[in-house]
Amino acid sequence: VLAYIRRRIDRAGVAYQHDEAGNIVTRPIPGRRQGPTIAIVAHVDNAAPVNGRKVVIKEFVICTDGAGLLGADDKTAVAVQLELIDDIVAGLVTPNQPLQCIFTVGEEAGMVGAIALDMSLVEAEMALVFDWTGGVDTIISRSPAYCKIDVRYKGRKAHPAEWRDGLNAGTPLFRAASVVTQGEYAPGVT
Numbered sequence: 001v002l003a004y005i006r007r008r009i010d011r012a013g014v015a016y017q018h019d020e021a022g023n024i025v026t027r028p029i030p031g032r033r034q035g036p037t038i039a040i041v042a043h044v045d046n047a048a049p050v051n052g053r054k055v056v057i058k059e060f061v062i063c064t065d066g067a068g069l070l071g072a073d074d075k076t077a078v079a080v081q082l083e084l085i086d087d088i089v090a091g092l093v094t095p096n097q098p099l100q101c102i103f104t105v106g107e108e109a110g111m112v113g114a115i116a117l118d119m120s121l122v123e124a125e126m127a128l129v130f131d132w133t134g135g136v137d138t139i140i141s142r143s144p145a146y147c148k149i150d151v152r153y154k155g156r157k158a159h160p161a162e163w164r165d166g167l168n169a170g171t172p173l174f175r176a177a178s179v180v181t182q183g184e185y186a187p188g189v190t
Helices: 003-014 072-089 112-116 160-166 169-180
Strands: 016-018 023-028 038-043 053-059 061-062 101-103 127-130
Touching: 003 023, 003 072, 003 101, 038 072, 038 112, 072 101
Parallel strands: 038 101, 038 127
Antiparallel strands: 016 023, 023 101, 053 061
8 A cells, every 4th residue: 555655646746755654744735825734644554354355336335245344444535635646736726725645554553653653754733634434524623542541549448337437449430430431433443
């Protein structure tokens, strides 16, 4: 996938760099106006399982037979970036502000490329990250994240017969955990 992306960007004549993680970061493409550079970000890897999948094409719909993932996450965003680069270079569109395209690796393995992204290559002050399971009419204004909370609960021992003299450390833990959404957000997405 990275080789294909490099060929497309080379053919368009847009300068880019690799970082040590393997991410591809284009130099900003000029816009109509000066202003903060905006980045468009997509990851290039697929979520497993893709083995044995059969792609089914029906008129304007591309899907699978259900035996495996299509892998459209995040292929659509990669395709949009490459087509946008071609259209800008061909003079068909001009971004309002400078535009930088970023292609990250290892997202499905825990955002490996995004975490290791060499930020010295990124001139953008804002980024649009196209990676969401919702409809195209949905705009996410906050980043999804892995949450890790380190908490130390201190209780106070008490004899079971004198439980009112104690302080159960489990109570605030259970209360906090009870509001955390668990399970599947969407079928197959935990």
